[in-house]
Amino acid sequence: MTATAIRIQESALAPEAAVLDHTLPAGEPYLLAIDKGQTLRIVDLEGNQAVDVIFYNRDDGAEHYSATETLLRQGGIYLTTGSVLYSDDGNPMLTLVADTCGRHDTLGGACAAESNTVRYALQKKFMHSCRDNYLTALQHADIGLGKRDLVPNINFFMNVPVTESGDLSFADGVSAPGKYVELRAEMNLWMLVSNCPQLNNPCNAYNPTPARFLLWNPQ
Amino acid sequence: MEHPGPALDNPPAAAPVDATEHWRRFAPDLPADKVMFSELVPGGGHWSYRLPRGTTLRITALDAGANLSLVLYSAQEKLERYNMPDSLKAQHTAHYTRGHVLMSDMGRAMASITSDTLGWHDPLGLLLDNRLMHEKYGSHPYQENRNGMIRSGRDGLLIEIGKYGLAKRDLVAPVNFFSKVTVDAEGRFRYVPDHARAGDHVDLRLDMDVLVAFSAAPHPLNPAPIYPANKVGLAVWRSGPAQGDDYCRRFRPENARALHNTDMLYLT
Numbered sequence: 001m002t003a004t005a006i007r008i009q010e011s012a013l014a015p016e017a018a019v020l021d022h023t024l025p026a027g028e029p030y031l032l033a034i035d036k037g038q039t040l041r042i043v044d045l046e047g048n049q050a051v052d053v054i055f056y057n058r059d060d061g062a063e064h065y066s067a068t069e070t071l072l073r074q075g076g077i078y079l080t081t082g083s084v085l086y087s088d089d090g091n092p093m094l095t096l097v098a099d100t101c102g103r104h105d106t107l108g109g110a111c112a113a114e115s116n117t118v119r120y121a122l123q124k125k126f127m128h129s130c131r132d133n134y135l136t137a138l139q140h141a142d143i144g145l146g147k148r149d150l151v152p153n154i155n156f157f158m159n160v161p162v163t164e165s166g167d168l169s170f171a172d173g174v175s176a177p178g179k180y181v182e183l184r185a186e187m188n189l190w191m192l193v194s195n196c197p198q199l200n201n202p203c204n205a206y207n208p209t210p211a212r213f214l215l216w217n218p219q
Numbered sequence: 220m221e222h223p224g225p226a227l228d229n230p231p232a233a234a235p236v237d238a239t240e241h242w243r244r245f246a247p248d249l250p251a252d253k254v255m256f257s258e259l260v261p262g263g264g265h266w267s268y269r270l271p272r273g274t275t276l277r278i279t280a281l282d283a284g285a286n287l288s289l290v291l292y293s294a295q296e297k298l299e300r301y302n303m304p305d306s307l308k309a310q311h312t313a314h315y316t317r318g319h320v321l322m323s324d325m326g327r328a329m330a331s332i333t334s335d336t337l338g339w340h341d342p343l344g345l346l347l348d349n350r351l352m353h354e355k356y357g358s359h360p361y362q363e364n365r366n367g368m369i370r371s372g373r374d375g376l377l378i379e380i381g382k383y384g385l386a387k388r389d390l391v392a393p394v395n396f397f398s399k400v401t402v403d404a405e406g407r408f409r410y411v412p413d414h415a416r417a418g419d420h421v422d423l424r425l426d427m428d429v430l431v432a433f434s435a436a437p438h439p440l441n442p443a444p445i446y447p448a449n450k451v452g453l454a455v456w457r458s459g460p461a462q463g464d465d466y467c468r469r470f471r472p473e474n475a476r477a478l479h480n481t482d483m484l485y486l487t
């Protein structure tokens with residue numbers, strides 16, 4: 001088991017050597033195929049933007065990132081350098097090989113129109129949400145994934161501490177402009193992203209911002 | 220507390236329905252005219268029910284250290300299911316007790332905790348799988364162990380949801396009743412031993428028609444060196460749905476809205 005204290009690790013990879021360099025505007029979905037051995041970097045361009053991500057095995061869509069399997073194996077709730085993301089079948093999907101933010105959330109999930117009615121007000125239901133983004137991407141891609149596959153996701157760059165007394169808090173962000181996390185794919189993957197459009201939550205200062213994705217082939 | 224062994228005699232033909240009123244021993248405070256049925260779940264046992272809105276599932280730890288991993292799906296639309304992150308963030312909690320509501324991914328209350336003698340049930344969703352079970356407890360195959368074979372919580376839940384056409388991709392993070400896991404400042408789990416005592420119980424009111432599936436396999440962080448086969452008693456009773464002054468409805472404004480969203484399914 002690895003402890004989950006903040007572990008800052010910078011990357012030596014050069015952006016000009018990347019095979020993909022994509023800036024995802026605020027509030028947008030994104031579906032990307034990643035090959036085993038490739039390295040993915042996600043950059044929080046303007047700071048404290050929630051990048052909501054679920055990974056699937058591209059060779060078997062029934063196998064998905066599992067928050068609970070990941071947490072059970074590392075013995076704690078936060079992700080940082082060295083964390084391994086496991087699937088529901090207990091297979092390693094990705095490894096965090098660099099992280100300049102130091103903490104990423106595994107428990108907060110993705111916002112939805114329906115959960116917005118619970119958390120904020122019934123009349124929020126027509127605002128944009130991550131789960132609408134996920135469904136948009138999956139409906140258009142038609143790759144055999146759907147609502148049942150929208151499992152608890154990772155919120156990169158978000159800080160959602162659990163207190164000893166059993167409260168869940170939404171703390172001030174630990175991220176900042178330019179902070180990034182880098183992951184090495186351990187299998188062929190689909191990465192499903194919602195660059196969170198939430199406007200009701202102070203965690204992003206009510207200001208969703210773009211995120212940048214870079215991909216490198218194995219060195 | 221005694222419970223029937225695995226080699227029960229079959230009932231006599233003159234009284235062929237062996238529906239024992241177990242609840243009279245472990246939940247005698249329940250009103251007799253409201254109880255629908257009850258069940259003794261052996262350690263590691265798993266089962267599932269379809270339960271209607273307005274019934275309450277009384278769950279009682281019959282042995283100290285019991286654990287019940289439980290998942291919920293809407294009986295009318297199985298794509299709607301219990302959602303751990305939505306429930307936790309709506310209530311800003313990492314533990315469940317009286318007043319808390321288990322919410323679906325569709326923003327509705329599925330079940331509410333209306334009474335609780337324990338004060339903390341683990342919502343973090345960790346589940347014993349076969350890998351960890353074999354690492355911790357070794358191999359206990361059927362051929363050598365017969366009914367002493369042990370089953371992981373994950374396999375128990377996969378069997379149960381499979382009875383309704385749900386597959387492993389549909390298995391959601393469960394609630395672990397009677398277990399307590401805290402998280403320290405660095406995010407590390409700490410399993411609290413000796414948490415549930417024999418007799419501790421919780422009432423889980425079903426706010427919509429649900430499929431409920433459960434396994435009484437041990438919590439994956441339970442450090443016991445031998446598979447803890449702790450028993451759980453279940454009783455289902457007619458409580459009626461949440462009224463306007465319901466404790467859970469008033470516990471938090473989020474819960475009032477989640478229960479409202481469920482009530483909207485049952486307008487007549």
